[in-house]
Amino acid sequence: MKKIVIIALVLVAGIATANAQAKFKFVTETIDYGTVAKGSDGVRVFEFTNVGNEPLVITDVKSTCGCTVPEKPEGPIGPGKKGQIKVKYDTKNKVGPIRKNITVYSNADEPVKLLKIKGEVLKDGQSILEKTK
Template sequence: MKNLMMVTILFFVGIATYAQAKIKFDSDVVDYGNIEYGSDGVRTFTFTNTGDKPLIIKDVKSTCGCTVPKKPEGEIAPGKTGEIQVKYDTKRPGPIRKTVTVYSNADTPTVPLKIKGYINKKDDKSVLEQ
């Protein structure tokens, strides 16, 4: 009887651990390219829950205050897509090299996402023409 109970418990524990949320991003890098000073700094990372359990984005954090991420609210059902928006302060001329980290209940609980690019000086159009 104890053996049967142990096998039953292990079976249900195995099933419970097998069902997982999985997060797959279309791309883990957003390249702004060369953009004008003060232009729209909002970009989007798109992902899909490729698992068989609802995906919950617990938090999204950036490496500095110049990058503001916005996580989706609620669960992302298996097979469904979601978005994480990132807004970069484009009134900071020069190179963009930042990381945004996504925290979730997925089988890979933390995923780093990168943004890169270059913001021209306020009145510098020459870099855009290259």
């Protein structure tokens, strides 16, 4: 009987350890800047919660071009804790449509996560209220 109980405990402990994992839950995986004026604030934030049961460590965050600068959290995000990834788009020097990808590398159950930003930066003198052609 003792052997069966010990085996059962070892199996349960093994299963619990195998399921231990960090996990992202983003508020949104796409940020829409909408239509913004040239030179306006280009900073946006992807907010997330670690819904896993291990600390979440983001090792790197990359964008598809130099006009988009992402910033990762410094330390681990504990289970149940919130974190954010800041993204700054260059609205001063880039006009036109915004379609960029942000790639997040981590120890999460999904180790490579793709986030997106979209929108449009208007030309100098163009109003947000004007209809674009």
